[in-house]
Amino acid sequence: MIEVGFIGLGNMGQPMVKNLLKAGFKVKVYNRTPNKASEVVEAGAEQVNRPCDTVTPDGIVVTMVSNDQVLEELVYSPDGIGEKLGKDGIHLSMSTVAPDTSRRLAKYHQEKGSFYIASPVFGRPEAAEAQKLWVMSSGNQGAKERVKPIQEAMGQKVFDLGEEPGNANVVKLGGNFMIMAAMEAMAEAFNLAEKNGMDRETVAEVYTSTLFNCTVYNGYGAMIAKKMFEPAGFQLALGLKDCNLVLDEANQTKTPMPLANLVHNRLLASAAKGRGNQDWSALTKLANEEAGME
Amino acid sequence: MIEVGFIGLGNMGQPMVKNLLKAGFKVKVYNRTPNKASEVVEAGAEQVNRPCDTVTPDGIVVTMVSNDQVLEELVYSPDGIGEKLGKDGIHLSMSTVAPDTSRRLAKYHQEKGSFYIASPVFGRPEAAEAQKLWVMSSGNQGAKERVKPIQEAMGQKVFDLGEEPGNANVVKLGGNFMIMAAMEAMAEAFNLAEKNGMDRETVAEVYTSTLFNCTVYNGYGAMIAKKMFEPAGFQLALGLKDCNLVLDEANQTKTPMPLANLVHNRLLASAAKGRGNQDWSALTKLANEEAGME
């Protein structure tokens, strides 16, 4: 039975671990707040006390944490995973982080003889539960092949995005940007309809059953039509963090993205108005307010 | 055999007429440039010389023309359809026009005892050929029921959007806006990937086979990835016309739409640069140019 370490037991991490267990992996888990481990332990995972304890030298450890800083600490800190992974160990990094963070970590692991695979995913907690995540993957070719069974145990498809470690993160960030752009577009279109006396949900139904019949529009169309932004599937504050990463990357590579600026402004204003804990689709409230509808 | 008039034999009108013929309707057609009628005449349509000659009093006449002005002339001019339709005649207006144009025409027809049904469609010429159009429909309830077999002969689904004649046009314009917003979003995301050294088509494939697996993203994703904007399925100049209608309606109803302003600027700049005859997805060239990629 193959052993896998797994660090980060949030809304996404927990169902991902369960799917690894179902697929027959032996999983050692670590979470900063230990009591979040109870469900996966019940499902068969072994809980350990330090990040480094999840590591089997030359084995594989998965990280799924909330931001770049937490991820870097997990690797570099004295009881972190960096030293212990050792020659041929693999760090399968599934968090949404900056491409530069991946580049830096890949270099660090390379110096230790270990490997770093950037592997963020598309999909919300329900998709994680249903083993329906879409998994990006970039980094060393051999290492990618070794982690593929693990990725497949958690998702419906793995996309190989080349050897450059930052690639998977760029694609993930671009996707999150496209989701936010789609939200703003829906909000504006639904508002135009509402201002003309129409029912928002009827209109949402027209769009999402025809031209825009896909996950993002179906998932968020109903929320935006109903103006219901809680409970938060993905917090607006995290969306703002991701949008900042998008714009940092855009700035670095000299890629003007005016639509990304627009949604960034929506997120920033939402945060300033105290909506950081709502679902990120709450960015569309600004359009409603500007139309005098709230 | 039910008789139907049909005016406007462009890229859309021709396949629509053919489907009416296939469904067993007798169709009298008129087009300003007469020689465009040859194909549908061969398929069984009868060509007439004046718009009014397509009309059977108390019958149904379909219009599918290029803009609001042409449509209004077709109705009001001496040899137009307005007078002759008479009591209980129906004008099934399938062009993309302003909601106000529909409101005005509906009022005019009402005064004559006839009916006006606003019925724009989603779908490009290929969809028209395959009888896969999505058909919006708004106006008098009884009249909507009478035209439904005609709409169904041309499309895969009819959406009833209420009795207000402008509604179907609002939804159509909102949809076209959402398409343009999606194009801009894809362009910016693909550019970010390209600037990071990735292949645009690979990235487009990731997005359109996962979160954005729907008509609009699949259809335009490949074009925008390849930066190929000809031949024009739908001309940029027509997209600009539609975007102007969106913003007029937004202005009238006090609905700020900053994302619509963004795509409008893209279209306007594209027109200023002489790209009016390219496909409307060519609006994305601006993003490429701003990134220094052209």
Add this chain to the structure above:
Amino acid sequence: MIEVGFIGLGNMGQPMVKNLLKAGFKVKVYNRTPNKASEVVEAGAEQVNRPCDTVTPDGIVVTMVSNDQVLEELVYSPDGIGEKLGKDGIHLSMSTVAPDTSRRLAKYHQEKGSFYIASPVFGRPEAAEAQKLWVMSSGNQGAKERVKPIQEAMGQKVFDLGEEPGNANVVKLGGNFMIMAAMEAMAEAFNLAEKNGMDRETVAEVYTSTLFNCTVYNGYGAMIAKKMFEPAGFQLALGLKDCNLVLDEANQTKTPMPLANLVHNRLLASAAKGRGNQDWSALTKLANEEAGME
């Protein structure tokens, strides 16, 4: 003593008439709401009952009214000024209207043998009182020379903008746009300072006593710093009208103006929120609200 007709006795018109009287002109005035004439009548003007009664054939009549439609009716209606001006009469049109309105009216007057001079002004009511208006002037060269003494009686300087009748309007609209852009810029800069704990008025003072020591920044800087938008020197609803004219002209001439779009959105949202009667500098409240400061 030279006779001049004057139509439109609003906040601007009244002080302008008084200055004409001071300069020794004989002035016949008309206003739709007659009781607004009392002050200028007391100052020596003669009030008449119909627009056409202000006209001396082959003389000069000044119009200063609220929008394009009112202006066109004043000219074309049966008791309007158009017919009566006659050969060599001059219509000195000082309202802020669309360039196309000027072009149309100039053509109409030319057909009658009369002249149309577009002559909008920069300056608020206080400037009008103090004879400090800046006066734009475009149209037929000879006619411009004939009206110059009248313009000079009301302003501090006359700018000759050529023979094309719409030119003066284009420059006026461009100026109003630049004012609104300056307001938005100040609001954003003052907000950044306030969010850093600074006093807005101190910061406004720094900018307006150094790099931006001019009428617009001095005049609006204090209002925006204090967030005081009443009483309205110039109503936001009128600013929105002008911004619409700017964007119409931009659209027609294929001149993308993204900054004009930005301020237009501010104005439109302000109108949607019921602020049409406040001073147009109230467009800056949106920036304050987005920053979570209201």
Add this chain to the structure above:
Amino acid sequence: MIEVGFIGLGNMGQPMVKNLLKAGFKVKVYNRTPNKASEVVEAGAEQVNRPCDTVTPDGIVVTMVSNDQVLEELVYSPDGIGEKLGKDGIHLSMSTVAPDTSRRLAKYHQEKGSFYIASPVFGRPEAAEAQKLWVMSSGNQGAKERVKPIQEAMGQKVFDLGEEPGNANVVKLGGNFMIMAAMEAMAEAFNLAEKNGMDRETVAEVYTSTLFNCTVYNGYGAMIAKKMFEPAGFQLALGLKDCNLVLDEANQTKTPMPLANLVHNRLLASAAKGRGNQDWSALTKLANEEAGME
């Protein structure tokens, strides 16, 4: 005779040193590229070989360098000024840097018993030569009073912006943002005029002799009217750096600044197109290109 250290002999630093010499100060200068010191040495300055050699313990040292990183190195490096300034020494920091850089450096100096005064200036090299700079000043009150004679020797006015060290930088960044916004506004207005057949310089003259008769509009109006962006008084690449600092601060303090986003996009696109070495007013070329005018 009071001794002053001065580090950074670029376009601004050289005339500033000359004015200090004229005012009777003894000035020790350091520049990374030593041969830039020749003119000020001829004028009476003493050139030294290391940053720390400009420092008189408990004296005053002025820095005027190109960016945050260079400034921080000057303070922290082994032969930097930080250690040697000692108790009661003052670092008068006149570069345009991030408020956070000032906050960090102020804290460092405080720990050493020395003082940090943030003191960026408004004005181009010509203004520096003419002793016409406007000087911002924030930091410890007593220290501000000690440096005031030095600031006055270089400028026409000193603005006291409180004790928070970052304040002067916030005001400086806000001012640079307002300049860039004014440039974009002029470009759009001039383009609208040009597209209507008017002469840009005539139109610029109207605006800058009336509503906008101030340094920024007069200085840049002519350049933007003529579309002449070389030689570079202030390089576009530096404008982009400053705009990034503005947006970082806006992001940190949750202050949405959509107009700052707009000009940032102009700068970023200009940099992507290889215009980083032109004058920052070249950001307006984008508007010209979008209008199809280049």
